[in-house]
Amino acid sequence: MTKLKLSALPDDKPVKVTVELPAAVFRDLQAYAAILAKANGEASPPDPARLIVPMIDRFMSSDRDFKKAKRSYPLQPNNADPAT
Numbered sequence: 228m229t230k231l232k233l234s235a236l237p238d239d240k241p242v243k244v245t246v247e248l249p250a251a252v253f254r255d256l257q258a259y260a261a262i263l264a265k266a267n268g269e270a271s272p273p274d275p276a277r278l279i280v281p282m283i284d285r286f287m288s289s290d291r292d293f294k295k296a297k298r299s300y301p302l303q304p305n306n307a308d309p310a311t
Contacts, residue, residue, distance in 0.1 A: 232282075232285055233259075233263060233278065233281050233282065233285065234267075235267055236273055236277050236278070236281060237281070246279070253275065256275035256276075256278050256279070257272075257275045259275070259278055260272035260273050260274070260275045260277075260278055263278070
């Protein structure tokens with residue numbers, strides 16, 4: 228079985244952001260969504276756009292230098308909700 232970095236996607240209040248992706252990156256997101264659905268036993272893959280946030284979150288949470296820099300230079304409180 229394939230071990231992916233992401234697991235089931237959380238159901239969270241979204242904040243709308245528009246991003247342009249290269250076609251190759253979008254195709255990879257579609258493939259990842261299909262593989263994720265199969266790994267989780269889901270009938271259909273999630274919308275590839277829903278993968279972007281967990282991927283970015285996982286990337287930033289595993290970046291030690293980012294964590295260190297963030298502690299020394301916080302731009303806003305961690306609990307601030309940009310949607311409000």
